[in-house]
Amino acid sequence: MSSKKIGDVVLNVQNISLRFGGVKALTDISFDVREHEVRAIIGPNGAGKSSMLNCINGVYQPQEGSITFRGQTFKHMNSRQVAEMGIARTFQNLALFKGMSVIDNIMTGRNLRIKSGLLAQAFRNPFTGLKVLGGAQKEEEAHREFVEHVIDFLEIQAYRKTPVGQLPYGLQKRVDLGRALAMEPQVLLLDEPMAGMNLEEKQDMSRFILDVNDEFGTTIVLIEHDMGVVMDISDRVVVLDYGKKIGDGTPEEVRSNEEVISAYLGTSH
Numbered sequence: 001m002s003s004k005k006i007g008d009v010v011l012n013v014q015n016i017s018l019r020f021g022g023v024k025a026l027t028d029i030s031f032d033v034r035e036h037e038v039r040a041i042i043g044p045n046g047a048g049k050s051s052m053l054n055c056i057n058g059v060y061q062p063q064e065g066s067i068t069f070r071g072q073t074f075k076h077m078n079s080r081q082v083a084e085m086g087i088a089r090t091f092q093n094l095a096l097f098k099g100m101s102v103i104d105n106i107m108t109g110r111n112l113r114i115k116s117g118l119l120a121q122a123f124r125n126p127f128t129g130l131k132v133l134g135g136a137q138k139e140e141e142a143h144r145e146f147v148e149h150v151i152d153f154l155e156i157q158a159y160r161k162t163p164v165g166q167l168p169y170g171l172q173k174r175v176d177l178g179r180a181l182a183m184e185p186q187v188l189l190l191d192e193p194m195a196g197m198n199l200e201e202k203q204d205m206s207r208f209i210l211d212v213n214d215e216f217g218t219t220i221v222l223i224e225h226d227m228g229v230v231m232d233i234s235d236r237v238v239v240l241d242y243g244k245k246i247g248d249g250t251p252e253e254v255r256s257n258e259e260v261i262s263a264y265l266g267t268s269h
């Protein structure tokens with residue numbers, strides 16, 4: 001855990017309940033996330049972690065409760081609106097375009113920020129027939145520059161032009177992180193960023209997550225199964241079990257919580 005300064009509450013999850021037919025995926029969940037914090041959500045399989053992230057992200061609409069982001073409360077917001085507010089996410093199963101290069105995949109993260117329409121980009125001088133070097137082109141250059149910055153930051157310069165599908169899994173996860181970072185989010189939701197990685201890849205990813213948190217000042221909410229990683233990099237941890245919150249506090253507090261210990265003793269994690 002770093003010694004950075006943690007700020008005010010940026011994200012407040014209030015009394016969220018989510019049902020799928022008879023299945024109660026989440027029951028009355030409340031917790032907050034502070035600025036610059038690394039906040040983990042943990043719990044055994046089926047505890048409701050991904051459902052929680054999907055509620056914050058606007059993918060699922062909970063039947064009860066609300067979410068407040070920087071003072072703005074939303075009940076029914078779609079994913080695009082949430083992203084435009086400054087909340088980005090990565091997915092458990094990579095959502096990358098495998099045939100496209102690393103740079104083009106990361107560029108897709110910039111789409112929300114591209115203002116000039118295609119029409120403006122296609123505008124030509126009627127006399128010369130040449131493309132007008134206007135705002136659209138300048139804007140594209142600025143986006144490309146930011147994407148190059150993300151590529152340098154994640155140390156993937158050598159693979160800029162490589163189709164993502166040809167990269168090892170650990171690097172694909174890093175590109176997925178880059179795509180989310182390209183959105184310049186205030187809050188980054190990471191769904192099992194270390195899943196399927198070997199030890200070295202996990203160490204690399206942990207370092208990148210902490211660097212993003214430090215250097216970009218991004219607030220991080222992550223789901224992670226590897227308890228060692230969670231305890232190492234998180235400032236505070238929420239523990240879910242069968243859709244209910246059974247623990248919330250620093251890694252030390254959560255580790256010594258009886259209910260958390262017994263929830264984990266009965267599982268493989």
Ligand SMILES: Nc1ncnc2c1ncn2[C@@H]1O[C@H](COP(=O)(O)OP(=O)(O)OP(=O)(O)O)[C@@H](O)[C@H]1O
Pocket residue numbers: 020023024025043044045046047048049050051052
């Ligand atoms: N789209 C859905 N339709 C029906 N049930 C769902 C859906 N999504 C989640 N559930 C159910 O909600 C509960 C919580 O699932 P969720 O995937 O959120 O848990 P999780 O903690 O992320 O699990 P895991 O660690 O296995 O990824 C489970 O009982 C699951 O079967």
